[in-house]
Amino acid sequence: MFKRILTVLSLCLVSFTAMAEEAYVAGKHYDVISPAIRTADPSTIEAAEFFWYGCSHCYNFEPMISQWKKTLDEDVNFRGIPAMWGGAMELHARAYYTARVLKAEDRLDTAMFQALNVDRKPLRSENEIAELFAANGVAEEDFHKAFNSFGVSSQVRQANSTARAAKITGTPSMMVNGKYLITARKAGGLGNMLKVADFLIAKERAAQGG
Incomplete structure (x- = not known):
């Protein structure tokens, strides 16, 4: 009886796995x-x-x-x-990685989304983005240093390359x-x-x- 129960459970598991595999194609x-x-x-x-x-x-x-x-x-x-598809998108990508370098992503991700989607601020320049970071507790000197750093530039290039490869x-x-x-x-x-x-x-x- 025990072996029969194990067999039934195994068949159910196989059936469930097969259904899960077919859920998305x-x-x-x-x-x-x-x-x-x-x-x-x-x-x-x-x-x-x-x-x-x-x-x-x-x-x-x-x-x-x-x-x-x-x-x-x-x-x-x-x-x-x-x-990144041109325009200010590269600047916004730099802002994303700059926030992470400065460990301010929790508040700056929200601020960037808010500025562009709700407040309708286009943020088309480094100085405009610097002002947003400053309003959220980041010193402008620290912002500009990180924003133009080799590390952030490398991450932006890698992100663009990855997006292109993923098509x-x-x-x-x-x-x-x-x-x-x-x-x-x-x-x-x-x-x-x-x-x-x-x-x-x-x-x-x-x-x-x-």
């Missing part, structure tokens, strides 16, 4: 990135978001993804990647482990992007034997 709900992109930390499963502070969809997605990040297991590393066409977009690209259009909405991301993270974990 490559090409339909997400795209496969080929060739795969090297992640920042190969020892973890990377979940990345391509975004722009001035994107209204990214602004609406931010509270959702902030809560989602809190649910991620320790083997998952989240990374934000600012998108993103809009924001927000998500990437899992450098292998899969998720868009709201294919996933079926912003909330569904996170569901597809969870599915692909589990897929990567299973592939790694985790």
Whole structure:
């Protein structure tokens, strides 16, 4: 009897796994990135978001993804990647990495989204962004030093290179482990992007034997 119960449970588990694997399909709900992109930390499963502070969809997605990040297991590393298509977007990408260098990202991410989406401030110059940082407790001298540093410049170049390699066409977009690209259009909405991301993270974990 015990063996029969184990057999039934095993069959149920196999059935459940098969159903989970069929929940989201490559090409339909997400795209496969080929060739795969090297992640920042190969020892973890990377979940990345391509975004722009001035994107209204990214602004609406931010509270959702902030809560989602809190649910991620320790083997998952989240990374934000600012998108750049010209105009002031490179300046905004520099602001993103500058905030991290100065360890002020918690308040400056919110301030940048607020300024561009609610207050309608275009932030088209370094000085305009410096004023925003100063209003949120960052000395202008510290801002300019970090904003024009080699480290920030390198991160901006890397972000642009990664976005090009992933062939993103809009924001927000998500990437899992450098292998899969998720868009709201294919996933079926912003909330569904996170569901597809969870599915692909589990897929990567299973592939790694985790």
